Amino acid sequence: MKRAAKWVHGTYSGYQKCRLSPDGACAACRRAAADHMAEWRRNRPRHFAYEDAKQKARTRALRRLAKLHPVDMRNLYDEELATVADPFVHIPGRGGAA
Ligand SMILES: [Zn+2]
Numbered sequence: 001m002k003r004a005a006k007w008v009h010g011t012y013s014g015y016q017k018c019r020l021s022p023d024g025a026c027a028a029c030r031r032a033a034a035d036h037m038a039e040w041r042r043n044r045p046r047h048f049a050y051e052d053a054k055q056k057a058r059t060r061a062l063r064r065l066a067k068l069h070p071v072d073m074r075n076l077y078d079e080e081l082a083t084v085a086d087p088f089v090h091i092p093g094r095g096g097a098a
Contacts, residue, residue, distance in 0.1 A: 012036040 007017045010028035015036075018029040025033065041048050066073040 008014045009018060009026055010032050012032050012035075015025050015029035015033040019025040019033075
């Protein structure tokens, strides 16, 4: 008889299961995932230096593109921004500032 594999909160493998719950991963699992990623980064400094350099190159390219096409950039940004939920908008009945 096959029984369901057990998983444990507060471990990286547990995080992979816990994060699928409707409320997302619990604090212990998020901590385990963060520790796992920190260790992963520590063990691969050259990989992450390269990834950081690529990200910075991408940012420089986007800045240059925005300078070449400022109106298009503004319009695209406004379009993308419209898809983002504003966490500071007051929802009546949910508390927070009036
Ligand atoms: Zn958990």
